[in-house]
Amino acid sequence: MRLASVVTLAGAALLLASCATPPRDYRPDALALMKRDFHAKGIAGMDRLNEDAVQAACNKYQDEPPQGFAEKLQNEQLAAIKWPADGKLLGDWKAGEKIAQNGRGMSWADKGGVGGSCYNCHQVGPRESSFGTIGPSLYQFAKKRGYGADIQRYAYGKIYNAKAYSLCSQMPRMGHVGALTEQQMKDLTALLMDPASPVNQ
């Protein structure tokens, strides 16, 4: 009886302790350690360790931020997209294919010249069998979705800033961070949207 109540008490104390102390957030420790242990190299500066608002929200909530909060941030990203001044979203799909194939750029070993890295994660054109699977297949992108102005705008916007459409998408924000130029993004949009592009055959 006595032993039992001691055990119960100890159990209650443990339970209380585990309720009172939320699991420790190790992210500040991790960031402090990285800031101490990393150094700038080439074009990859130490500023890259800092989270922007989107990265911070996705890191904090393990890629599932509360809906209202996510929506607000997503809308801010959407509003920051710079649409081409000439209103034209389609460039040259042949140039787009080259950009899609090129996986270089933005690392400490790169100087300038950034590719789209599209094939790293997506199936794109039918002739390239070496494609990644982190992102969905883009083969027959417009053939399946239609060739209209709204889909064109979605394709360009998604390439410019994937986070404007899905806040914690794994896809880099190619226009938002200045990795790709307006012309490169137009060429990639053409690769996805041009009826003559191999993607839509």
Place this chain on the structure above:
Amino acid sequence: MRHALVLGLAAAVAAAPWLQASAQAPDPTAAEFDKFREVLEQDNPAELFEAKGEELWRARRGPKNASLEQCDLGLGAGVVKGAYARMPRYFADAGRVMDAEARIVHCMMTLQGFSYAELAKQPFSNASRTPDPVSLITYVAAQSRGMKVAAPQDHPKERDAYETGKAIFFYRAGAFDFSCASCHGADDKRIRTQPLPNFTKPAKAIAAVQGWPGYRMTGGVMHSLQWRMNDCFRQQRFPEPAYASETLSALLTYLTVNANGHVYRGPGIKR
């Protein structure tokens, strides 16, 4: 044997059609490579570096003209057998958790008198040079061949290292918003044709440990996990982590503890 396995799998898939949707089509490139690796592993070039590492371990070197035979890899001074499979671990004399290569660097500094700057200047192999710590880590790793991975989580600092490493693994930042988990956080994904193991799941995390240190056929050089971590951060578009730093030990603690219980096959071959 291999045929039987493939046939068995095919039969299982035929009998259970719901498997077909999730099972990925076998990648012919990967299959060819696996065959090639099996043949090569019977006569693994890593053994050359293992032998070189053993020689270096016993040789009196450095400003203090000492060997590494008194180096404590966590199981007592001079005990090499099984030490690699039980690292990263906390070392009181250094006041931090260290992965195996960080510990070797520590011993080269304290016992032999080498400077960190000297060892960290060009720490990775290239066509003309294999740094001594790379040969040494290959020797040390080989002494855990066939043993179960058992990175300890007894000391509070080891548990902190695991949690810190996990936070580093999931930390998205940089020009492309990448974290380690961007590539290694889901099952059955690949970059181009390169399969990406999911390191967050115990069943798959052994892929982070297995085959390292490894003789890499691209370039024909011996590489350790320090190189692997470094090159991943390059591809993550991050700045560069310091060689043998606590950040990398923490990350390796997360990866290795997730792989605990699996048998380590020793230095291997990498694509």
